[in-house]
Amino acid sequence: MNYNVLLSQMLESTLMTLRIFFITTVFALPLGMLVALGRMTKIKFIRIPVSFYILLMRGTPLMLQLLFIFYGFKPIFGIQLDRVLSAEVAFVLNYAAYFAEIFRGGIAAIPRGQREAAKVLGMTRSQTFFRVLLPQVVKGILPPMGNEFITLVKDTSLAQVIGVVELLKTTSDWVSSAVSMVPFAIAGVFYLLMNAVVTRCFSAAEKHYAYYR
Amino acid sequence: MPVLTAHNICKSFGGEEVLKGISVDVEKGEVLTVIGPSGSGKSTLLRCITQLETIDSGEISVCGDTLVKTGSGGKAEYSDRAACNRIALHMGLVFQNFNLFPHFSVLRNITEAPVCVLGKTKEEAEKTARALLQKMDLADKADAYPCQLSGGQQQRVSIARALAMNPDILFFDEPTSALDPELTGEILKVIRSLADEHMTMVVVTHEMAFARDVADRVIFMAEGVIVEQGTPEQVFGCTQSERTKAFLSRFNSTGV
Numbered sequence: 001m002n003y004n005v006l007l008s009q010m011l012e013s014t015l016m017t018l019r020i021f022f023i024t025t026v027f028a029l030p031l032g033m034l035v036a037l038g039r040m041t042k043i044k045f046i047r048i049p050v051s052f053y054i055l056l057m058r059g060t061p062l063m064l065q066l067l068f069i070f071y072g073f074k075p076i077f078g079i080q081l082d083r084v085l086s087a088e089v090a091f092v093l094n095y096a097a098y099f100a101e102i103f104r105g106g107i108a109a110i111p112r113g114q115r116e117a118a119k120v121l122g123m124t125r126s127q128t129f130f131r132v133l134l135p136q137v138v139k140g141i142l143p144p145m146g147n148e149f150i151t152l153v154k155d156t157s158l159a160q161v162i163g164v165v166e167l168l169k170t171t172s173d174w175v176s177s178a179v180s181m182v183p184f185a186i187a188g189v190f191y192l193l194m195n196a197v198v199t200r201c202f203s204a205a206e207k208h209y210a211y212y213r
Numbered sequence: 214m215p216v217l218t219a220h221n222i223c224k225s226f227g228g229e230e231v232l233k234g235i236s237v238d239v240e241k242g243e244v245l246t247v248i249g250p251s252g253s254g255k256s257t258l259l260r261c262i263t264q265l266e267t268i269d270s271g272e273i274s275v276c277g278d279t280l281v282k283t284g285s286g287g288k289a290e291y292s293d294r295a296a297c298n299r300i301a302l303h304m305g306l307v308f309q310n311f312n313l314f315p316h317f318s319v320l321r322n323i324t325e326a327p328v329c330v331l332g333k334t335k336e337e338a339e340k341t342a343r344a345l346l347q348k349m350d351l352a353d354k355a356d357a358y359p360c361q362l363s364g365g366q367q368q369r370v371s372i373a374r375a376l377a378m379n380p381d382i383l384f385f386d387e388p389t390s391a392l393d394p395e396l397t398g399e400i401l402k403v404i405r406s407l408a409d410e411h412m413t414m415v416v417v418t419h420e421m422a423f424a425r426d427v428a429d430r431v432i433f434m435a436e437g438v439i440v441e442q443g444t445p446e447q448v449f450g451c452t453q454s455e456r457t458k459a460f461l462s463r464f465n466s467t468g469v
Contacts, residue, residue: 113312121326
């Protein structure tokens with residue numbers, strides 16, 4: 001087994017893992033916030049479909065969603081998405097639903113008095129949301145968000161079911177051709193390192209917000 | 214012209230009538246205290262006037278501007294959003310549990326609304342805020358966060374926050390109910406000094422001695438109606454209604 005080649009291939013496919021991770025966070029966070037607001041609105045025509053979307057995304061396997069989007073997009077919409085884009089779409093849609101529920105919990109946890117104080121002071125709804133509520137929501141949801149981010153790092157390995165070559169796919173190919181468990185151990189270390197970084201970032205964020213309450 | 218006119222306000226929560234036709238006027242510079250047992254609708258009245266609740270029927274005008282009037286169907290009809298927002302700026306409200314913004318410093322708590330609602334510059338707003346903090350005896354706390362302050366200090370910051378908007382009328386919703394007796398004294402002193410400056414105020418309180426001493430006029434509410442009102446001498450001295458007498462009996466016998 002040529003370790004130089006192994007490591008360079010594993011590093012290369014780690015880039016794909018990181019790509020799915022970053023695309024998902026960048027798009028699923030704002031989408032999740034919109035979904036959370038849709039889930040909380042009094043307007044039925046928005047709330048009911050949004051609730052169904054959340055049920056669908058959380059109630060079916062991510063792997064199934066990956067397969068469905070990759071193989072099912074063309075028959076339904078007439079365009080074939082490539083493998084990586086399919087994976088990204090599936091991850092964003094799936095994680096937005098989980099993020100939405102975390103946001104919803106975070107928003108609900110802010111005492112009603114905060115909104116009332118802002119209202120009495122004459123702030124508009126968007127001022128109230130962005131200046132008063134959101135900063136407090138972010139602080140409150142850091143622990144569950146940390147969980148979700150760690151899970152996401154590991155979930156990226158599911159993308160291989162539609163042929164995306166990410167870290168675990170490269171690793172298991174090496175394992176079967178070299179008949180050695182070593183690549184698995186190395187992959188474990190890779191995932192662990194990535195999640196150590198994620199954990200550090202969240203600890204730092206929690207520390208940043210520790211100045212109040 | 215009264216600063217506040219409220220006429221025949223009715224409000225129900227899920228079939229239960231909380232306000233059963235309350236009418237109250239407040240003149241400029243007047244201090245009105247509202248007393249009464251818990252659940253009598255005092256806080257709800259303040260919340261309706263300050264637009265935190267919507268009323269079912271009745272009329273409210275602030276500084277001559279109509280917030281809501283009873284329409285032809287007997288239901289309350291609110292003015293358009295712009296008018297409601299304009300009217301909100303005439304009024305300040307101090308909450309029982311302060312509701313300071315925990316993620317902002319004391320100074321930012323006070324400057325936030327003047328800057329983003331009134332469009333003042335940051336320097337201007339901070340100048341006003343520091344003057345108010347000075348007045349509240351909190352000049353050294355400008356950079357502290359609410360969680361670092363005592364309840365009495367937090368309540369003084371929230372009074373400063375309300376005053377920074379320069380309201381025409383200031384409402385207090387049981388401002389001392391979350392405080393111990395010592396801190397209560399702090400807050401009552403502040404309200405008293407505002408009364409001396411002829412700030413127009415409506416104070417809902419369970420502090421009977423304070424309600425009597427600071428007020429130009431006292432309202433006693435029970436079960437969603439105004440049972441008795443008049444000067445402190447009238448309400449506390451020669452009480453007319455049996456209900457008021459019963460409520461005040463404990464206060465009068467202990468004298469606190």
